[in-house]
Amino acid sequence: MQRSGGRPTAQDPLFQEGIRQRGIAKAKGRPLCTVNRILQAFRDEARIENLPRGRRPRATTSEQDMLIAAAAAVKPSLTSKQIKCKLDLSGSTKTVRRPLRDVRLRNCVPARKPKLSEANKLARQLFAEDHATWTAEGWSCVLFMDEYKFSSRLDQRQRI
Known part of the structure; x- marks a missing residue:
């Protein structure tokens, strides 16, 4: 054969x-x-097939993988390059990204929203207390609208 x-x-x-x-x-x-x-x-x-081949050994140990994931979980804004420098790892930034991908940590764009000051919080609380007893008739007179922010640039947000 x-x-x-x-x-x-x-x-x-x-x-x-x-x-x-x-x-x-x-x-x-x-x-x-x-x-x-x-x-x-x-x-x-007495074999006619090729022997199974092993994979290339990983550049990072399981302990280093856990440290990488922990560093990203503690401060999500760290880039893979910063994590590599912080943990003093050898290899490329892709070497750092693989363990992050294994624990399903991916880059994302953070939501941009204003930080609430004490004055904002107080104003919101007063509004809620003033309008807590409103009926459906009172709310029917209110016009609700969304606020949109338009941008001429495609990517103004930094990925983390």
């Missing part, structure tokens, strides 16, 4: 018929070293 692409296997009829490795390599159009490696794996380990 032969695999797709004309790759020689140990179950190939050419091998079963006793044809030499050089002849199999020529018939399949493959280098002799490839045929030798495949047949040797069959003889030594």
